[in-house]
Amino acid sequence: MSRPNLVIVRAGNxxxxxxxxxxxxxxxxxxxxSYFGKDPDIYKQxxxxxxxxxxxxxxxxxxLLLDHPEYLxxxxxxxxxxxxxxxxxxxxxxxxxxxxxxxxxxxxxxxxTDSPMTHPLLINNAATCIRFTxxxxxxxxxxxxxxxxxxxxxxxxxxxxxxxxxxxxxFVHDRENGIAVIDDVVIRHTRxxxxxxxxxxxxxxxxPRDELLRLQERKGVSDVRIKVHKVVWRSPGLKLxxxxxxxxxxRLFLGSTQALxxxxxxxxxxxxxxxxxxxx
Numbered sequence: 107m108s109r110p111n112l113v114i115v116r117a118g119n120x121x122x123x124x125x126x127x128x129x130x131x132x133x134x135x136x137x138x139x140s141y142f143g144k145d146p147d148i149y150k151q152x153x154x155x156x157x158x159x160x161x162x163x164x165x166x167x168x169x170l171l172l173d174h175p176e177y178l179x180x181x182x183x184x185x186x187x188x189x190x191x192x193x194x195x196x197x198x199x200x201x202x203x204x205x206x207x208x209x210x211x212x213x214x215x216x217x218x219t220d221s222p223m224t225h226p227l228l229i230n231n232a233a234t235c236i237r238f239t240x241x242x243x244x245x246x247x248x249x250x251x252x253x254x255x256x257x258x259x260x261x262x263x264x265x266x267x268x269x270x271x272x273x274x275x276x277f278v279h280d281r282e283n284g285i286a287v288i289d290d291v292v293i294r295h296t297r298x299x300x301x302x303x304x305x306x307x308x309x310x311x312x313x314p315r316d317e318l319l320r321l322q323e324r325k326g327v328s329d330v331r332i333k334v335h336k337v338v339w340r341s342p343g344l345k346l347x348x349x350x351x352x353x354x355x356x357r358l359f360l361g362s363t364q365a366l367x368x369x370x371x372x373x374x375x376x377x378x379x380x381x382x383x384x385x386x
Contacts, residue, residue: 111135111202112181114170116163119143121189122296127154129195134202135185138177140170157295163188164244164270168261172253182206185248193293201248204236211253211284212274214242221295227332228287235290236338242285244271245295251368253277253284269321271328282335289340 115123117139127137138155141148149156157385159166167186171177177184181207186196197215205213216230217223225243244267249257256277260270278284321327 109134109136110181110206111183111185112138112177113185113198114138114140114177115187115189116140116142116167117149117189119145119148120193121149123189124149126193126195126198131195131199131358134194134199136181136327137206141181142166162265162267164261164264164267164363168258171258171261172272175239178255180252183248183250184254185246187246187293188295191204191246191385192296193291197293201288204288204290205248205250208236208286209283210248211250211278211280213248213286213361214246215291216289218292218294221293223295223310225332230292231289233340234337235288235340237287237289238283238335238337239285239287239332240275240281240335241332242271242274242287244268246293247271247274249274253279263325264317264321265315268315269325269327270329272322273325280320285370310353311322 111134113126113135115121115137117123118141121139123137123139136155137153138157139149141156142160143160157170159170163190171184183202185202187193193215201213201215204210212230217228219229221229223229223245225241228243231237253274257274260273263273264270277282277286322330
């Protein structure tokens with residue numbers, strides 16, 4: 107493995123990651139499959155590393171990265187997407203290129219309007235190429251390796267993963283320019299929220315929300331509003347703009363009209379846009 111970036115996917119038997127590998131383009135990323143199923147032969151192929159471990163997403167990834175510190179030495183970025191994300195090799199190459207171009211420390215692609223989601227503000231905005239924010243979700247976070255070294259300890263803080271994504275910005279050196287949702291790359295979340303991990307937690311009398319509240323209390327996280335600091339506009343001639351004017355707020359709102367029309371979470375998105383997501 108010798109490419110500049112690394113993707114680690116926590117994969118079950120129905121993982122979509124084999125489709126990420128198709129197509130004639132060369133990859134600018136290597137792939138490690140952290141497999142939690144029982145098939146001895148699945149996902150064993152040339153140019154892909156399979157590492158087996160049981161359990162939910164984040165504690166096993168924490169252990170994997172502790173066991174393989176060379177991943178943090180060898181790569182510029184490490185991306186940790188869920189296994190139910192539909193995207194192409196070309197999408198993934200461009201995503202890494204944009205992370206490097208803008209020197210991002212923490213980033214994620216935007217989501218299609220039909221994606222099941224927890225945070226509707228992460229839906230693709232048609233007006234922008236990049237939105238610099240204060241938050242990236244645990245569904246598909248990409249870390250610069252220096253940031254990942256600093257934030258790795260958080261992976262063991264939560265079984266469900268709820269809440270740890272609000273801890274990561276605390277480790278970012280440049281919070282104004284280092285965190286972004288990339289609208290130039292759009293991916294689709296294909297399965298309903300939840301899954302076997304949530305079922306196991308419920309059976310044990312726990313819930314992701316309980317974990318979130320306990321983590322917030324323990325770590326002193328009080329403000330969980332997603333905010334846009336500045337943007338790179340998609341329209342030619344429009345330059346990067348800070349989120350300090352009502353004009354910017356209006357443009358961002360208009361860029362979300364398609365999402366407001368099509369998304370099942372349209373009213374939540376509307377309230378986020380109007381009440382809390384843009385500082386003016």
